[in-house]
Amino acid sequence: MVYYLITCRSLTYAQRAARALERAGITASVMRTPKGLSKEGCSYCVKVSERRGALALDILRDTDTRISRVFLLYPTGETREVGL
Numbered sequence: 001m002v003y004y005l006i007t008c009r010s011l012t013y014a015q016r017a018a019r020a021l022e023r024a025g026i027t028a029s030v031m032r033t034p035k036g037l038s039k040e041g042c043s044y045c046v047k048v049s050e051r052r053g054a055l056a057l058d059i060l061r062d063t064d065t066r067i068s069r070v071f072l073l074y075p076t077g078e079t080r081e082v083g084l
Contacts, residue, residue: 004053005071005079006060007033007045013066014044020063026052037071037079047073 008014014030021028026048033043048056050072060067071079 001075002050003073004048004050004056004082005033005037005045005073006048006056007038007043007068007070008066009043009068011044014046017046017060017065017067020065021046021048021056021059024055024059026056026059028056034073034079037069043068045071 006017008017011030018028018030029047030044031047033045037045046056053072057070070082072082073079
C-alpha cells in the first residue's frame with residue numbers, strides 16, 4: 001500500500017495535523033520522519049493512505065496547519081517528494 005508522509009517540524013505540529021485529520025474522518029498516524037527525508041534533523045510526520053492523501057492536504061491547508069514537505073512512501077520503502 002502507498003502512503004503519504006506529511007512532514008512537520010515538530011511533534012506538536014504533527015499531533016495537531018493528525019487531530020485535524022481525525023476530526024475530518026481521515027485515519028492518520030504520527031511517526032518520526034524517516035532518515036534522509038528531514039532537512040531539519042529531528043522531525044515528525046503524519047502517515048495517511050494514498051487514497052485519502054489529497055483530501056488530507058486540502059484539510060490541512062484549510063485549517064492553516066503548518067506542514068513542511070510531502071512524500072509518497074511505496075511498499076518497497078522508496079520515497080518520492082510531491083508538491084504541496
